[in-house]
Amino acid sequence: MSHALQFYIDGAWVDPAELKRLAVIDPSTEEPCGEIAIGSAEDVDKAVAAARRAFESFSLTSREERLALLRRLQTIYERRLDELGAVISREMGAPLPFAREWQAGIGLRHLKKAIETLETFRFEEPRGTTMVFKEPIGVVGMITPWNWPMNQIMAKVAPALATGCTMVLKPSEIAPLSAILFAEMMDEAGVPAGVFNLVNGDGPGVGEAISRHPGIDMVSFTGSTRAGILVAKGAADTIKRVHQELGGKSANILLPDVDLEAAVTKGVQGCFGNSGQSCNAPTRMFVPADRHDEAAEIAARAASAFKTGPADADGVHLGPVVSQMQYDKIQRLIETGIAEGASLVAGGLGRPDGMNRGYFVQPTVFAHVTPDMTIAREEIFGPVLSILSYESEEDAIRLANDTVYGLAAYIQSGDPARARRVASRMRAGSVYLDYPAWDPGAPFGGYKQSGNGREYADFGLEEFLEIKGVVGYGAA
Numbered sequence: 001m002s003h004a005l006q007f008y009i010d011g012a013w014v015d016p017a018e019l020k021r022l023a024v025i026d027p028s029t030e031e032p033c034g035e036i037a038i039g040s041a042e043d044v045d046k047a048v049a050a051a052r053r054a055f056e057s058f059s060l061t062s063r064e065e066r067l068a069l070l071r072r073l074q075t076i077y078e079r080r081l082d083e084l085g086a087v088i089s090r091e092m093g094a095p096l097p098f099a100r101e102w103q104a105g106i107g108l109r110h111l112k113k114a115i116e117t118l119e120t121f122r123f124e125e126p127r128g129t130t131m132v133f134k135e136p137i138g139v140v141g142m143i144t145p146w147n148w149p150m151n152q153i154m155a156k157v158a159p160a161l162a163t164g165c166t167m168v169l170k171p172s173e174i175a176p177l178s179a180i181l182f183a184e185m186m187d188e189a190g191v192p193a194g195v196f197n198l199v200n201g202d203g204p205g206v207g208e209a210i211s212r213h214p215g216i217d218m219v220s221f222t223g224s225t226r227a228g229i230l231v232a233k234g235a236a237d238t239i240k241r242v243h244q245e246l247g248g249k250s251a252n253i254l255l256p257d258v259d260l261e262a263a264v265t266k267g268v269q270g271c272f273g274n275s276g277q278s279c280n281a282p283t284r285m286f287v288p289a290d291r292h293d294e295a296a297e298i299a300a301r302a303a304s305a306f307k308t309g310p311a312d313a314d315g316v317h318l319g320p321v322v323s324q325m326q327y328d329k330i331q332r333l334i335e336t337g338i339a340e341g342a343s344l345v346a347g348g349l350g351r352p353d354g355m356n357r358g359y360f361v362q363p364t365v366f367a368h369v370t371p372d373m374t375i376a377r378e379e380i381f382g383p384v385l386s387i388l389s390y391e392s393e394e395d396a397i398r399l400a401n402d403t404v405y406g407l408a409a410y411i412q413s414g415d416p417a418r419a420r421r422v423a424s425r426m427r428a429g430s431v432y433l434d435y436p437a438w439d440p441g442a443p444f445g446g447y448k449q450s451g452n453g454r455e456y457a458d459f460g461l462e463e464f465l466e467i468k469g470v471v472g473y474g475a476a
């Protein structure tokens with residue numbers, strides 16, 4: 001990757017103010033697979049200055065001009081999709097077909113949705129004699145995680161472009177290579193100089209400089225609740241808008257009328273997808289108390305059907321988790337689950353049999369988990385499922401909501417009316433009924449400590465807009 005040690009600022013690849021290198025580690029092999037430059041506040045200053053200058057003209061572009069830009073990007077993105085999938089697979093460990101179809105592919109789905117949304121989006125709305133205008137907020141700082149790198153980047157960049165904002169992106173330093181490739185695509189698409197800027201770096205360096213910068217109007221952050229709090233505090237002095245997409249500990253309620261075999265199996269699969277590294281993973285499975293042991297047996301069987309292997313191995317399997325740090329954290333939490341008295345029914349400590357390198361975690365299921373246990377409360381971010389039991393529908397609702405998080409909830413029932421009734425009681429931004437297909441038009445975001453604001457489709461566009469009321473504009 002020829003630009004790996006550079007940043008994309010003001011329409012050109014430039015050297016960092018001071019070259020500090022960071023190796024990118026392939027989690028399947030624990031070997032370096034690339035390196036990047038780690039930026040500083042000085043690099044952020046340059047990027048923000050470029051974005052501020054570009055905002056003057058980009059904010060005034062027409063819908064048609066921005067649609068043309070997004071469509072050019074789509075063509076390039078489609079052409080480089082395989083390459084992007086391969087890069088993501090290497091940097092964060094997702095098996096190749098999954099990395100191409102979902103990790104890279106989901107970026108394309110967001111891009112298409114943003115284009116479709118922009119085609120008809122209303123930037124003006126008359127209310128009597130007042131005209132309401134929706135205008136781009138300005139320069140947006142974007143800070144993204146490693147677990148779905150292109151999903152997060154595209155869910156921010158596409159609506160920001162659609163609305164006429166300019167931006168400075170800092171992707172995760174753990175999986176930054178896909179973002180460099182994406183910046184190459186933006187350059188080829190002819191994004192005007194300064195509209196899109198990429199500065200690589202870590203949280204305390206570049207992330208904090210973005211959060212505090214007086215030239216940035218809004219920070220759109222996706223990552224842990226821990227870092228989200230720091231970003232909000234850093235942003236407070238400059239009153240910038242802070243959009244946070246944070247962690248989760250989502251409940252999956254299996255109501256008594258459900259087909260238990262199918263619902264438990266799909267629940268395990270949903271929890272372990274992307275090696276358990278999805279913010280909205282259904283990690284707490286609630287089953288009727290009198291069917292707990294049956295559910296545990298099905299879940300153990302479903303977990304042991306999973307194969308684990310390197311990201312480039314053939315076949316359907318789980319890849320490693322992203323880093324030594326994540327591996328160690330997951331091991332610690334599995335140990336805590338055992339120590340606090342949960343029943344380990346599948347997986348457990350250490351790597352899967354026969355694997356002696358790579359950050360591979362055994363697909364793990366705990367049964368007899370109680371709501372006070374650490375594994376029922378903390379986000380694990382690995383392939384680890386907790387099964388809890390409930391006595392009644394009310395009890396299930398109370399237990400599901402008994403968390404500081406509120407990103408997603410999952411309801412399984414043979415009775416759609418009952419599932420909808422329970423959905424209405426969930427304190428979560430997304431509720432999924434009977435394992436539906438992914439929907440790029442559904443709003444995505446959290447209640448409570450899972451964040452604020454919403455992404456995807458028109459909900460995403462709204463986040464990047466300021467609202468201006470011109471009173472006395474004219475007769476309705």
Ligand SMILES: NC(=O)c1ccc[n+]([C@@H]2O[C@H](COP(=O)([O-])OP(=O)(O)OC[C@H]3O[C@@H](n4cnc5c(N)ncnc54)[C@H](O)[C@@H]3O)[C@@H](O)[C@H]2O)c1
Pocket residue numbers: 143144145146147148170171172173201202203204206207208211222223224225226227228230231244245246247248278279280379381407445446450451
């Ligand atoms: N709600 C969502 O949409 C969503 C989506 C994906 C991931 N997540 C969450 O992200 C987390 C996993 O990702 P991660 O480990 O990369 O999270 P992380 O918080 O460690 O890092 C996320 C980003 O924040 C940056 N960062 C870290 N400290 C910072 C600071 N002090 N100031 C500014 N930026 C800082 C990092 O460099 C990275 O770019 C999980 O908690 C997961 O639930 C949430």
